[in-house]
Amino acid sequence: AVSPPLLIPVDIHFPLYKSNCNFKQLIESLKEGFATPSIQVPMRHHHDYPNPPEDKDSTLLLMPAFNPGVDAGVKIVTVSPNNGKYNLPAIQGTYIYLDAHKGNIKAILDAKSLTTKRTASTSALASSFLSREDSSSLLMIGTGALAKNLIHAHTSIRPITKVYVWGRTIEKAQAVCDSLTNESYSCTAITSIEDKISKVDIISCATLSPTPLVFGKWLKEGQHLDLVGAYKKDMREADDDAIIKSSVFLDTYQGGLKESGDIVIPLNNGTLKVEDIKADLFELCNGAKKGRTSEKEITYFKSVGHALEDLVAASYFYNEFISNK
Numbered sequence: 373a374v375s376p377p378l379l380i381p382v383d384i385h386f387p388l389y390k391s392n393c394n395f396k397q398l399i400e401s402l403k404e405g406f407a408t409p410s411i412q413v414p415m416r417h418h419h420d421y422p423n424p425p426e427d428k429d430s431t432l433l434l435m436p437a438f439n440p441g442v443d444a445g446v447k448i449v450t451v452s453p454n455n456g457k458y459n460l461p462a463i464q465g466t467y468i469y470l471d472a473h474k475g476n477i478k479a480i481l482d483a484k485s486l487t488t489k490r491t492a493s494t495s496a497l498a499s500s501f502l503s504r505e506d507s508s509s510l511l512m513i514g515t516g517a518l519a520k521n522l523i524h525a526h527t528s529i530r531p532i533t534k535v536y537v538w539g540r541t542i543e544k545a546q547a548v549c550d551s552l553t554n555e556s557y558s559c560t561a562i563t564s565i566e567d568k569i570s571k572v573d574i575i576s577c578a579t580l581s582p583t584p585l586v587f588g589k590w591l592k593e594g595q596h597l598d599l600v601g602a603y604k605k606d607m608r609e610a611d612d613d614a615i616i617k618s619s620v621f622l623d624t625y626q627g628g629l630k631e632s633g634d635i636v637i638p639l640n641n642g643t644l645k646v647e648d649i650k651a652d653l654f655e656l657c658n659g660a661k662k663g664r665t666s667e668k669e670i671t672y673f674k675s676v677g678h679a680l681e682d683l684v685a686a687s688y689f690y691n692e693f694i695s696n697k
């Protein structure tokens with residue numbers, strides 16, 4: 373099968389463009405983006421809607437962002453949680469990248485690729501503030517479209533030599549490992565989260581699980597927890613004990629306080645108070661707040677995604693296209 377192009381240029385007559393992502397560069401661009409006050413991001417639309425052929429609702433997200441005088445864009449993305457049974461990623465959609473001055477469309481990007489790359493890079497950006505600098509092992513929980521990208525992004529910023537992958541089936545975990553050959557780390561598929569989780573430095577979790585897969589009782593001093601999955605108020609990937617043991621950080625207060633059960637459930641049951649949340653990526657990137665402050669601290673980062681990330685990544689891929697043309 374032919375994979376879809378990452379970017380279809382509209383104002384440039386060039387057939388198809390598929391980009392290899394340099395995660396280090398994209399992470400740096402995101403860091404600059406989060407520290408750029410001119411970028412405006414209205415609260416995104418987050419609509420759950422019935423999906424009669426399935427037993428689960430789907431979600432539609434509309435995500436605009438503007439950098440006045442420079443560029444703008446909007447992502448239309450759906451999450452169809454049963455897509456796995458059709459061998460499709462849950463995330464589908466498109467990104468329209470615009471010139472902010474005259475409003476013309478500069479490019480249309482495949483939102484599946486854009487989202488996996490910017491989400492993985494956002495997690496790694498957070499890790500650059502929150503994980504220990506000497507982190508050498510990573511546990512990846514989940515085997516979907518994000519898993520491989522998260523492994524690439526996390527290993528690009530820390531000296532990781534050992535990666536472990538857990539999935540609901542060992543075959544899918546092994547397939548992720550098999551796709552990561554010639555890397556500077558080993559990759560091992562595992563069958564039990566509990567057996568490995570206490571022994572790694574960074575845990576990244578990107579699943580559609582409605583209930584916790586990570587339990588605070590398993591977490592050890594100095595670990596960093598990167599929670600990417602739960603995108604609705606009734607979904608969570610980690611339990612209350614994980615919150616109690618950790619310093620909690622968000623991608624943004626705007627979405628992070630409202631959209632995911634990993635934050636909303638502990639806020640509602642009193643386990644977490646808003647004032648306990650240490651910082652979001654705006655505050656970390658502009659230097660207003662600190663990330664990890666001790667080797668022993670357990671850091672808990674929850675992302676739900678933000679349109680600034682899409683705009684910065686679209687700009688990154690567009691400029692890469694222009695310079696390689």
Ligand SMILES: NC(=O)C1=CN([C@@H]2O[C@H](COP(=O)(O)OP(=O)(O)OC[C@H]3O[C@@H](n4cnc5c(N)ncnc54)[C@H](OP(=O)(O)O)[C@@H]3O)[C@@H](O)[C@H]2O)C=CC1
Nearest residue numbers: 456461462515516517518540578579580581601675676677
């Ligand atoms: N924070 C952010 O910015 C973003 C978050 N996301 C979210 O991240 C998550 C992963 O995305 P992506 O990799 O693209 O999705 P995919 O659809 O490609 O993969 C989903 C993964 O979740 C696993 N899974 C599904 N149900 C469960 C369950 N009950 N318990 C454990 N594992 C389960 C699947 O396993 P199996 O193959 O066995 O079904 C698969 O490994 C999604 O929830 C998505 O909405 C996505 C984009 C941005």
Ligand SMILES: O=C([O-])C1=[NH+]CCC1
Nearest residue numbers: 451487603676677678
């Ligand atoms: O930001 C994003 O694109 C998404 N967040 C959750 C699902 C998709």
